[in-house]
Amino acid sequence: MCGVFGAYSPRPEPLLEDVYLGLYALQHRGQESAGVAWINGDGMAKTVKGMGLVHDALNQHELSQQETRVAIGHVRYSTAGGSLAANAQPLVATYARGPVGIAHNGNLTNGKAIAQYLESRGAIFQSTTDTEVIIHLMAHQAHKPPLEALIGALRRLVGAYSLAVLLEDRLVAARDPWGFRPLVLGKRGDVTYIASESCALDIVGAELIRDVEPGEIVVVDEKGIRSLRIPVEPKRHFGCAFEYVYFARPDSIIDGRSVYAVRKELGRLLAKGSPCPGANLVTGMPDSGTLAAMGYAEESSIAYEKAIVRNRYVGRTFIQPTQRVRDLGVRIKLNPVPHLMEGKDVVVVDDSIVRGTTAQRIVTLMRGCGARNVHLRIASPPVRFPCYYGIDTPVSEELAAARMDIEGLERQVGACSLAYLREEDLFEAIGRGRNDVCTACFSGHYLEGKEIDHDLDL
């Protein structure tokens, strides 16, 4: 998971503040590092990157002093490449044809193969991110103009990439032919923006124009906005369901669907498929299960309560799990509201189960507060397979649903009952067919054969 943002203006302005704000709105997509890159008055690419949250990694005041016509930014949650300062993005380099900067959300599945090929031709890699292979592919086509070199690079890539690219004085957006990760275009006056999610357009007061399409390259420069295609065979749409289920912000609109609306619908369909007739109240695991819980409550006409309080300093403050902390059975992150539990049948809705530890803990806490029965409802199908397209899921052995069946899981978390959303309900809530959604983490169906054959030769 990462977030990208880009801005283009026909005249120099403090665009880096827009990028700073855009990244701030995309902070939920990556907290490990943040960075911006832009083209300076002298035509050189500049970049500032740092570890941690946008606020810690970047200095708003210094950024506000810069004027530029084109800028990009990135927030990173490490996937391929490990957690290193050297892997912070945007990646900026100057090659024989000038400066280039790239911010990348996604994960290439042929990144290593390309890197080996390039090393045999003299390339030296500085980072372990996939993104660097894109720049080296361009540098090895130094005889072509930069935009052609970029297109020549993209057509060799396999996997997930939503890119914001700085190319000379142009802003370029590109989305892989499968459309794994979201990418949108926006406008505010004559300033053009690209962003991973529409909530980042809202924060800069820009209007959502449309999604960048799978396989599309959008070039923004002084001549306006042009749309090109990545020259490969059209692919099946592999849009990620988890963006709707968990990752994206509820106020974003992805590929035309409101994330908020999808989440409530997931809850409603879950209530239809797995009702819980005698329950006294429905609550959501904060904050991931809240909207689905509200949908569940509406559909089932059971009262919705915000019955689990989340310490709002969690995330800023890390409590070490010392022996004493374990002994105290500490309610560090989550605390059930005591008087709501006493003698009640409670439905707890969460978006998904990964390792199962949080579910187990909350059931225990609720029983400790006097809940009579706790029913767990999950607003997505069981996650059984790792993601190779940009989401940092654990290996199968650590996925609770890959290790045991529903009864086993029920026993382990200590719930009276446990139910998952059906796959067809997921497609219905998202409003797309089974073949227009990536189901790899539920079904294990990854990119196959003809989807991935590419000729590397430069």
Added chain:
Amino acid sequence: MCGVFGAYSPRPEPLLEDVYLGLYALQHRGQESAGVAWINGDGMAKTVKGMGLVHDALNQHELSQQETRVAIGHVRYSTAGGSLAANAQPLVATYARGPVGIAHNGNLTNGKAIAQYLESRGAIFQSTTDTEVIIHLMAHQAHKPPLEALIGALRRLVGAYSLAVLLEDRLVAARDPWGFRPLVLGKRGDVTYIASESCALDIVGAELIRDVEPGEIVVVDEKGIRSLRIPVEPKRHFGCAFEYVYFARPDSIIDGRSVYAVRKELGRLLAKGSPCPGANLVTGMPDSGTLAAMGYAEESSIAYEKAIVRNRYVGRTFIQPTQRVRDLGVRIKLNPVPHLMEGKDVVVVDDSIVRGTTAQRIVTLMRGCGARNVHLRIASPPVRFPCYYGIDTPVSEELAAARMDIEGLERQVGACSLAYLREEDLFEAIGRGRNDVCTACFSGHYLEGKEIDHDLDL
């Protein structure tokens, strides 16, 4: 606003971790500084304090290495005394009779008068906090045993104080005779705890025993728990309504009443008193208005939606209000969910209006997203007067409700309608009579005449 915590065990254990956790659960009561104090193996008082959140101010690992039988802690949100490292608490000193440490929530109204009296007798003050006068009052009674000196000090104080005190090998809790601020007693095995709110007992797995009563001194030592009285005439109860309305955590129980239940009830009574018949949905200002909004929705049978998304990194990240940020009309903290607003009549519930700027901003943002009408409902009476008892309200000139009437405020925030909770509904929701609640910030009725006459002479 501040939070205090204390722990006593019959045998040395890593109590400082309990204090660390307790402060973490009380973090909402003060983010400016945090500190702990304890009695060392050699009988000396030790203290560690720092600026910022508990996690930044204190080192959990180092604290976990210490074993002690008695410890206290404090989180501070500056009121009297200004924002200085020197004012961080607990305040610890060694005077002629040994070590003493104090953590104080509240604000004395005769602090300055006492300080002047003591200076004429040779005292030198190191900080500008009220708390230091308590220690100097004790030091000037060096002929008495420490506990008597403490009682001699408390009976000279006027105003709000909920104290956790370290006195030789004892833990002492004390609450002013008016009971302004909350203070509770808890137990886990044979460890005794005191805390500003019961949510801090939950986090260490302790059971809530009871509230410390107004005017009570609770002494915990190897002989057990003793209850003493501050030797002054009994006073009227001045329990702070704002603890229920805004400050306390919803999972706390204060003076016997669930904060969660009070907040939902405030919303229900608000819906009864100020309904909004044709509205399409009710939403709360996150996070302060959420529970009242849910109560309002239930009472009025209008759908509740979480229609305003709060950036969960607000608080960790501060966006400077540069000219560009203002120009962009930026939705930094709050973003309405676009598809919920389009053509709708929306009720927005908040807990209170202080300066009115947030209310104005959210109404503008909602209209910008297409809301047809926005109705503002406030789950407490208008705040017109400053608080002298420990809450950091602005002076009257900055209080919106002190500067204009409801129609004026309606116009300023741009709402279709604006309504406040009636005072009697506040008392009903809290479940106490008008004379058992401090209404100073609504009514301007402060402590008077016979309440405050004390003889200072030592």
Added chain:
Amino acid sequence: MCGVFGAYSPRPEPLLEDVYLGLYALQHRGQESAGVAWINGDGMAKTVKGMGLVHDALNQHELSQQETRVAIGHVRYSTAGGSLAANAQPLVATYARGPVGIAHNGNLTNGKAIAQYLESRGAIFQSTTDTEVIIHLMAHQAHKPPLEALIGALRRLVGAYSLAVLLEDRLVAARDPWGFRPLVLGKRGDVTYIASESCALDIVGAELIRDVEPGEIVVVDEKGIRSLRIPVEPKRHFGCAFEYVYFARPDSIIDGRSVYAVRKELGRLLAKGSPCPGANLVTGMPDSGTLAAMGYAEESSIAYEKAIVRNRYVGRTFIQPTQRVRDLGVRIKLNPVPHLMEGKDVVVVDDSIVRGTTAQRIVTLMRGCGARNVHLRIASPPVRFPCYYGIDTPVSEELAAARMDIEGLERQVGACSLAYLREEDLFEAIGRGRNDVCTACFSGHYLEGKEIDHDLDL
């Protein structure tokens, strides 16, 4: 060891920069902490202190923004009080009669007795420095004007103190009746300065006027410069010999004698008393023995060489003595110049021997470089007793000269011969009689009986 500095101007100017520079010139007297204090435009005392070197502890730029008429400063090398941020000076307090600030060089021998007396009268001590008792003594005389209260405090003190005091709008210098530590007065135009050493007057372009006399109080204010006496019986002069031998900077003039001249003379007298006829070259232990070595070489007509190179980053860089570092026999601080050693008889001069480890190491290194014979000459008498007057010497058991005789020491350090300066030569070089120099660390003769009886009663 500490250094003090003060400045007074008839009109507000950026005096804090002068103090910053003065402290920088006195940095050799204390590297643990540094601080400044001054009277603000509003008549309040302000202070800024920090740990480490002047440059790290203080911010020159911020200090240069302040204008004031009176300011003091302090660099600290911990003696009494331990190494704590709370002990950094100047100590500043506001008591009933207004602000007072004190910077103190020296060590009181009745500090603890006074502190106990004051605690029984209600005083609370914040630090463990002697200096705080001076302020409390003043606060307990709140009925007197501040200057009288200061004099009333000073007459109760026993031990070493050279003070720079901030008193309302006055600058006050005071030196104890024994004159243990140096203190000088200087002038630049109509700005008056006080400083521990004259080198700190040089750095601000001020002229040395005279030494503050033992038992003198110098008051500088808008009326000019006044001289008062501490109202006690006159005492014998106890001026510290080690200021000349080691501590003071060579470009300082103390009690009328050039430190540079004294050091060379110590070397000359050492050569006369303990010659080394056949030696090929004389060198000094850098940097403490350099001047005495030059004097020794001149007197004995043996060539002087700078034959030991001191790594000039020592002090900034600390090498941990790991096992490998020990195995390598590492020449970290000091490296003999190889070609100067080969087959030579070398005289090494140092100012003193404390623990004897450095002497042992250098003799070993020189032999390793091929020196045939190494003769050690010490430009002061053997140090056998601890100092109670402000110098941080180890306890007797760690003093090499207290643990063994000269032959034993010769064997331990591995020198061919070892000789000390005779006591009478020390007096001759300083140019003062035996009764005008403190010889406690050589002879064990400390302050006695009638020197130290003071009545504490306030």
Added chain:
Amino acid sequence: MCGVFGAYSPRPEPLLEDVYLGLYALQHRGQESAGVAWINGDGMAKTVKGMGLVHDALNQHELSQQETRVAIGHVRYSTAGGSLAANAQPLVATYARGPVGIAHNGNLTNGKAIAQYLESRGAIFQSTTDTEVIIHLMAHQAHKPPLEALIGALRRLVGAYSLAVLLEDRLVAARDPWGFRPLVLGKRGDVTYIASESCALDIVGAELIRDVEPGEIVVVDEKGIRSLRIPVEPKRHFGCAFEYVYFARPDSIIDGRSVYAVRKELGRLLAKGSPCPGANLVTGMPDSGTLAAMGYAEESSIAYEKAIVRNRYVGRTFIQPTQRVRDLGVRIKLNPVPHLMEGKDVVVVDDSIVRGTTAQRIVTLMRGCGARNVHLRIASPPVRFPCYYGIDTPVSEELAAARMDIEGLERQVGACSLAYLREEDLFEAIGRGRNDVCTACFSGHYLEGKEIDHDLDL
């Protein structure tokens, strides 16, 4: 100016501590950054680098935990490349044939030309240091074994380079065919070391074996030590005179000559060529002129005094030149010893004059202290031309000796007389002929024609 160090052991040991110590002894050659690189147990190259002094940039404790058989290190004083963290060395990369690490002292004159050639072949440069071109030259010979690729790279380089290279499990030392910068080999048991100066061998207890010869490549691995030649025509020796005059430590031996001995000899020859008959004393500008001053004093039989005291905290503490600091005419770094100046004729010896500001300041200070006449003697010829071989001299316009003749300079610095060393005396002191010393900064004679023609084609 930079310093390099390397160590090879037949078995894993904590060699990084040796490198840490070696760099510490070479700290005078570079204070901007420091770094180490080594081959890990898994055969991967690891590197740790940081800004500032060795002590700040590196963590001795962490380094002491590592065992390795081969390690290199670098201290950097920025020349080519600017002051950037990205330019810190050693530079480490993994290319198609495995890991390589390089520490480089010197400056290539064809670095930019090589970089452009490589970029046209797909190379992307990460830093602005010359050193990176060496690694890219190797990567573009990925078909050859690493050692051959290194030799193929070196033969294309023009300019100054003394290298410590990490190549698989080998340590390689290489010195350019002109021998601009020093490089020595040492041994301690069966551990082999390379270092910029012999003082870095002393610190690890190693013995100086010999200098690496101009054009030599020394390969150290499990087979022992092999000597190869860089396959270019032999060149004239361009050994840098300034290493002796100023840069190197006095306890180092460079190309067979003691730096200490050369410096004293420079002083003696200066006294012969430019005597100063009536002077009362000779002193050196600390610390650069000290040894030459001692030589001058010996030759002329005038007394040597350490008459200028250098504040030993200079370098650690930076005083900003504010208006007040300028007004005070502050003696920040240097202070003449007052009683030595009064009415005296003083000879001040310095190693060189660059901008002339220090000379002017010291003459003014001495006159202010009462010196009657000040004579300036410079122990090297006038510096009129910039250095392109690794020393950070200013451009000609800022070189005092390039802007005016001796009389003009005399007037500007305010000296009674000013004299430089004659060129032939410089050669005599160094003990090499005019054609075996680089005189570019005195004479402007740089590398020419046939010295620098190299074929780049790979």
